Amino acid sequence: MKILIVEDEPKTGDYLKQGLSEAGFTVDLARNGVDGLHLALTESYELAILDVMLPGIDGWGVLAGIRRSGKDMPVMFLTARDAVDDRVKGLELGADDYLLKPFAFSELLARVRTLMRRGSKTPTDPFLRVADLELDLLRRRVTRAGQRIDLTAKEFALLELLLRRQGEVLPRSLIASQVWDMNFDSDTNVIEVAMRRLRAKVDDAFEPKLIRTVRGMGYVLESPL
Secondary structure, X not given: OEEEEXXXXXXXXXXXXXXXXXXXXXXXXXXXXXXXXXXXXXXXXXXXXXXXXXXXOOHHHHHHHHHHOOOOOOEEEEEOOOOHHHHHHHHHHOOOEEEEOOOOHHHHHHHHHHHHXXXXXXXXXXXXXXXXXXXXXXXXXXXXXXEEEOOXXXXXXXXXXXXXXXXXXXXXXXXXXXHOOOOOOOOOOHHHHHHHHHHHHHOOOOOOOOEEEEOXXXXXXXXXX
């Protein structure tokens, strides 16, 4: 699942990106409001985390732009602006949460997961399944036929995307945008390598095979039954 962070303070932005990436999210980081709003309007995210005091366009303006566009993704303000009037303004503009700095990362992560559950248009079942393959979103565990499968963070994100959109042929460009960040080098074969490793773990020792390559189009995960 993909998150946009708009934060101009370098240490805070890098800390957030690293922490959320280690928690299994795909993260894009913008250092100013202009870039943040552009990404919010042109890419697909499950959540945006905004600072208020940003160069270019402040956080209020970024949120207003997102809401004017009709995008309904959850938005959290993460800011040192602790006045009641600021918190009220943020919520009235359409923010879904407001967290003050300094913050505990564990609390931020809990709020992120809560907002994503609220924003989901599908039931909040923490398990994704196809055939005998099961992915546990909360414990971040994967099993097939009852056997534990150890995945890297990227492999987990890739499998989560395939499971959420099972039956759809996912082109390489969509996989890159949802699993890798905006700095992804499209000229590399990273996706092919990651997919090959994922298939080796998920399919090689099992029947039926669940992940297929659709020549010239992309990849699909589905039960053949």
